[in-house]
Amino acid sequence: xxxxxLDKVWEKHTVRELPSGQSQLFIGLHLIHEVTSPQAFAMLxxxxxxxxxxxxxxxxxxxxxxxxxxxxxxxxxxxxxxxVALTESCKEHNITxxxxxxxxxxxxxxxxxxxxxxxxxxxxxCGDSHTSTHGAFGAIAFxxxxxxxRDVLATGCLAMSKPKVRQVRVEGELKPGVYxxxxxxxxxxxxxxKGGVGYAYEYAGSTFENMTMEERLTVCNxxxxxxxxxxxxxxxQVTFDYLKGREMVPEGEAFERAVEYWKSNASDDDAEFDDVxxxxxxxxxxxxxxxxxxxxSSPVSGHVPNPENLEGAEQTSVAEALxxxxxxxxxxxxxxxxxxxFIGSCTNGRLSDLRIAAEIAKGRKVAENVxxxxxxxSMEVARQAVAEGLDKVFKEAGFEWRLxxxxxxxAMNPDKLQxxxxxxxxxxxxxxxxxxxxxxxxxLMSPAMVAASSIAGKVADVRELD
Amino acid sequence: MxxxxxxxxxxxxxxxxxxxxxxxxxxxxxxxCVTFDTLGPHAFEDDRKxxxxxxxxxxxxxxxxxxxxxxxxxxxxxxxHAPQSLQKWxxxxxxxxxxxxxxxxxxxxxxxxxxxxxxxxxxxxxKVAESDPTVEFTVDVDTLTVSWNGGRVNAEIxxxxxxxxxxxxxxxxxxxxxxxxxxxxxxxxxxxxxxxx
Numbered sequence: 110x111x112x113x114x115l116d117k118v119w120e121k122h123t124v125r126e127l128p129s130g131q132s133q134l135f136i137g138l139h140l141i142h143e144v145t146s147p148q149a150f151a152m153l154x155x156x157x158x159x160x161x162x163x164x165x166x167x168x169x170x171x172x173x174x175x176x177x178x179x180x181x182x183x184x185x186x187x188x189x190x191x192x193v194a195l196t197e198s199c200k201e202h203n204i205t206x207x208x209x210x211x212x213x214x215x216x217x218x219x220x221x222x223x224x225x226x227x228x229x230x231x232x233x234x235c236g237d238s239h240t241s242t243h244g245a246f247g248a249i250a251f252x253x254x255x256x257x258x259r260d261v262l263a264t265g266c267l268a269m270s271k272p273k274v275r276q277v278r279v280e281g282e283l284k285p286g287v288y289x290x291x292x293x294x295x296x297x298x299x300x301x302x303k304g305g306v307g308y309a310y311e312y313a314g315s316t317f318e319n320m321t322m323e324e325r326l327t328v329c330n331x332x333x334x335x336x337x338x339x340x341x342x343x344x345x346q347v348t349f350d351y352l353k354g355r356e357m358v359p360e361g362e363a364f365e366r367a368v369e370y371w372k373s374n375a376s377d378d379d380a381e382f383d384d385v386x387x388x389x390x391x392x393x394x395x396x397x398x399x400x401x402x403x404x405x406s407s408p409v410s411g412h413v414p415n416p417e418n419l420e421g422a423e424q425t426s427v428a429e430a431l432x433x434x435x436x437x438x439x440x441x442x443x444x445x446x447x448x449x450x451f452i453g454s455c456t457n458g459r460l461s462d463l464r465i466a467a468e469i470a471k472g473r474k475v476a477e478n479v480x481x482x483x484x485x486x487s488m489e490v491a492r493q494a495v496a497e498g499l500d501k502v503f504k505e506a507g508f509e510w511r512l513x514x515x516x517x518x519x520a521m522n523p524d525k526l527q528x529x530x531x532x533x534x535x536x537x538x539x540x541x542x543x544x545x546x547x548x549x550x551x552x553l554m555s556p557a558m559v560a561a562s563s564i565a566g567k568v569a570d571v572r573e574l575d
Numbered sequence: 576m577x578x579x580x581x582x583x584x585x586x587x588x589x590x591x592x593x594x595x596x597x598x599x600x601x602x603x604x605x606x607x608c609v610t611f612d613t614l615g616p617h618a619f620e621d622d623r624k625x626x627x628x629x630x631x632x633x634x635x636x637x638x639x640x641x642x643x644x645x646x647x648x649x650x651x652x653x654x655x656h657a658p659q660s661l662q663k664w665x666x667x668x669x670x671x672x673x674x675x676x677x678x679x680x681x682x683x684x685x686x687x688x689x690x691x692x693x694x695x696x697x698x699x700x701x702k703v704a705e706s707d708p709t710v711e712f713t714v715d716v717d718t719l720t721v722s723w724n725g726g727r728v729n730a731e732i733x734x735x736x737x738x739x740x741x742x743x744x745x746x747x748x749x750x751x752x753x754x755x756x757x758x759x760x761x762x763x764x765x766x767x768x769x770x771x772x
Contacts, residue, residue, distance in 0.1 A: 121765065124757045129744060130735035133751055135761045137768065145654065147609035156748065162762070173607060187607035194609050228767060238653040238677055254655030254681035255611075256746070264751040265758055269680075270735055302594055303647040306676055336650065338676045363771040370766050402594050402650075426593060519652070521603040540598045540651060547602070547621035 111377025113274045114230075114343055115309050118249045118374055122232045124266060131268045136165075137231040138248075139261045141204070142217050143170045143195040144521065145236030149258035150198040160202040162265040167226055168199050169207040171216045172521045176484050176511035179209050188522070202262075215487020215513045218242040218455035222326060223489055225355025229344035229371035234261055239455045239537065241332040244341035245325035246348055247374060249309070251339040272338065273307055273383035278314035281390035286572035288465070289324035290457060290535070290555035292316065293331035294396035294406050299388065302404045305337025308383070311376060312342045316390040322351040323461040330456045334403040334537055343375040395571055397442050398539045398553040400430035405539075409558065409570045413440045433541055434550050435529065443568055445552065448530040450481040450563040451544075452556050453511075454518040457535035458486030460493050462556040467499040469560035469574065475507035476566025482509045482524070484516040508563065520545025533562045577746035580686055583668040583714045585640025587704040588630050595644065596651035597678060601660045603652075614656055615663030631664075635708040643700050644671035648689075649678025658682045668714040670721055670730065672697055683736050686745045688716050690730035696721075699728065716740045 112120075124133040139162070141149075146168075153160070160166060173188040183189040192208075199206040207213040207220055214220075218239050221227040227243040233250035234240065236258045243250035253267065260267055277296055297304075310332050317325060325342050332340030342348075349368050352358045359367050394408035405427070407413070415438030416428040431438065436445065452458075452466050463485065475481045483503050485491035491513055494500055500510045517524040518536035525545025526532055532544055532551050539551035552568065561571040605617045623629045630636050642661065648671045649657060658681050661669075669682065669689045682689045692700065703710055703723060712723045716737055719730050732740075739745040751758075762768050 122761065124754050124761050127735075127744075127750060128742060129738040131739075133754055133758075135758060135765075137762075137765060144606050148611055148655075151610065158748075161758075165768070172603075185607070191607065191609060231767060236653060236655075238651065240653075252653035252677050254653055254658075254677065254684065256655060256681065256684035260684075260748050260751055263748050265762065266751045266754075268739070268747040268751060270733065302650060303673060303675070306647070306673065333651075333677075336647070336675065357770075359771045366766065367771045370771070402596075422593065429592075519598075519603045521606055538596075538598070538651060540596045542602055542621045543598050545603070547625060 110381050111379035113311060113376045113380045113382065114247055114341060114374050115249060115274050118230055118232060119271055127268055131270050134232060134267050134269045136234045136261050136265055136267060138226060138233040139166045140217050140221055140233065140235035141166060141168045141258065142172060142237065143191040144172045145255050146198070146258055147191060147194045148255045149262055152259040153262055156263065158263045160204065160262050163203045165265065166204045168195060168204050169214055169217050169220055170195060172515045172519065174514040175523050176514045176516045177523065179512055212488050215489065216455045216458060216515055218330065219458060219486035219490060222246070222322070223487060225352055225358035228352065229348060230374035234267060238333045239330050241339050242326050242330040242455055244329040244332065244339050245322060247341055247344035247371065249339055249341065252333065272309045274311055275305070275308045275384040275386065276311045276313050276382040278385065278387045279316035279390050280314045280387065281316060283316060283390050283393065286395055286557065287393050288555040288557055289320060289327040291393055291396045293328050294398065294403065294553065295393045297331060297335040297404045298396065298406045300335050300386070302334065302402045303336040305332065305335040308337050310337040310340035311382070312340060317342055318345065321461065322347060323459045326459065327456055331537055344371045395555060395558050397558065397568060399434060399436055399442060400427070401433055401539060401541050403537065403539060403553060405430055407442050409442050409568065411442055413438060413442065415439045443570055445568040446531065447479055447533050447562060447567055449526060449532040450479055450559050451517045451532055451534040451536065452559050453484030453486060453516050454536040455486065456537040457556045458484060458490065460490050462535065463490070463494050463499050466556045466560040467502040469557055469571065470506035470508060471502050473506055473564045475563045478566045479563055481507065481563040482511055482517065484511045485513050487513050517544050519543065533559045533568065535559045577686060577743050579743035580688060580740040580745065581717050583641060583688065584711055585667065586638050586708060586710065587641040587643050587700070587712050588636040588639035589643045589701045589704040590630050591645060591701065593646040594650055595648055597649055597654050597657035598651055600649065600657040601654065606654060606656050611656065611659040611663065614660035618660040618664045640665055640667045641712050641714055642666045642669045643697065643704060644669055646672040648674050650675035653677040655681045658685055658687055662687060670700065670714060683739060683745055684747065688714060688732060688740055690714060690721065690732050692721065692728055692730050696728035699726065
């Protein structure tokens with residue numbers, strides 16, 4: 110029987126079986142940021158321990174970074190304190206830090222791939238649930254909490270139980286107007302927000318094979334929204350072409366050796382999975398969430414479910430969602446009025462996302478009732494977008510062009526919804542209060558759909574633009 | 576080695592609802608801090624503000640040490656601030672239908688057992704706690720039961736995780752350190768560690 114990529118990578122990184130039966134897993138790449146690491150460094154200090162593998166640890170600052178002015182000291186003194194704490198920890202422990210001054214700062218899940226830090230066959234951990242993003246390269250990448258960060262800093266290892274693997278296969282060509290984000294939302298809608306608990310998702314099939322790296326990153330990013338702590342795609346020529354020439358990727362003969370190694374980690378043709386699901390790409394429409402978790406979604410041509418037609422726990426959860434969202438049963442998705450729109454985040458803040466949104470924005474105007482903001486995922490994404498003139502296109506259309514950061518995805522920075530504002534967002538979570546106001550409301554969709562809806566001032570179908 | 580955790584005994588707070596995410600347990604604005612010390616009073620802050628009857632607002636549940644929760648508790652963000660805020664508030668164990676994986680892992684690393692029970696048994700637990708908040712529950716990690724004066728239900732904790740509590744190895748740093756030589760050997764065998772040179 111063949112092995113999955115997860116089997117192979119797990120095996121190569123297993124130091125030993127612990128007395129508890131868990132694996133002691135070596136972590137090949139540790140990414141850190143300002144929010145979840147200060148307490149871990151404090152714990153390390155208390156234990157009087159150094160960072161075991163400083164060369165395998167890379168840092169940036171993203172969650173609390175403002176997107177309007179990044180002048181130091183930051184206006185928010187708590188944010189400034191966190192930036193200072195991370196800077197000092199990195200200096201003390203010889204950890205490479207991509208800070209504001211380096212001009213290479215960005216959302217941690219954008220800069221890992223961008224710099225070529227993220228590579229196939231690695232184990233990658235980061236104190237952020239969207240670490241699943243890096244699985245797009247065929248890495249085993251997952252989010253951890255602060256005590257786990259302490260363990261990785263101190264030992265380069267984690268105590269982990271090996272997950273099962275579900276192959277999520279999607280076959281066929283996506284219809285026009287349907288993007289990677291829609292595929293991710295569709296899968297979560299089908300399997301539910303806790304369907305992936307205990308599993309790693311292997312995304313396979315022609316739909317993913319035909320995706321660019323940036324599209325694959327969007328899909329893997331959302332794995333955790335379906336409960337799967339990690340999701341991955343087997344590395345192929347698309348992966349290798351993306352990596353070639355990037356800063357942290359080997360060159361020449363070493364690159365050839367790397368490609369051979371990367372290929373060897375892919376799942377075998379006869380690999381056995383704990384579960385397999387198969388979907389048809391032609392069945393997927395542009396998706397929009399109407400509720401308070403990422404599985405509560407519908408094709409844009411559909412309508413909000415009516416709790417009266419449901420029973421039991423489902424009825425309760427839909428009714429709770431509709432009350433919070435101020436939507437009524439059977440209401441059309443199309444036409445839901447908007448106050449704010451947001452394009453950015455580790456899900457959809459890469460150059461290709463901005464290109465798609467700019468194409469829609471070009472020659473059009475944001476509706477008067479809408480505040481529309483575009484936040485590049487990294488300083489590098491911003492530079493490339495500016496070089497292509499995308500910032501001008503957005504500004505001319507009435508979008509605000511911001512500086513790199515997590516921005517309104519989680520609103521730990523000044524970018525927040527006010528009151529019960531309704532936001533069309535290219536981010537990953539529509540939880541109650543997620544975008545910074547305890548009563549703020551979020552509709553998740555693709556960047557193309559956000560751009561189209563910004564123009565219309567209400568939820569619009571990107572396929573029906575004038 | 577960390578402390579062995581065999582059982583937690585205390586009153587319970589019955590929190591109803593599925594898919595309660597870590598943004599709701601501790602809203603993001605409270606993550607602007609470099610220690611966990613001040614998080615306790617902010618647990619469920621936004622939910623509590625919007626619902627005066629929220630169980631975390633009710634005086635009678637303020638002494639609770641065991642949290643009863645629904646399905647997929649702790650989903651979403653990996654922020655350890657969520658279980659840290661619950662622990663600082665006074666919670667020492669969580670009993671629920673199911674847990675999100677990262678939250679469960681964080682609780683394990685902090686010494687908070689999370690035990691699963693069946694929907695029928697959870698309903699019983701909810702009702703006992705709701706009708707008498709002073710009832711003391713025993714979450715027994717060894718026998719995998721939740722009991723009180725008048726009843727007992729079976730609970731489930733995966734074997735490996737259960738052992739970390741019983742052996743006192745839930746704070747894994749020291750255990751992981753023991754394999755120092757093996758860690759270096761595994762690292763050396765990975766071609767990417769030396770950039771394929």
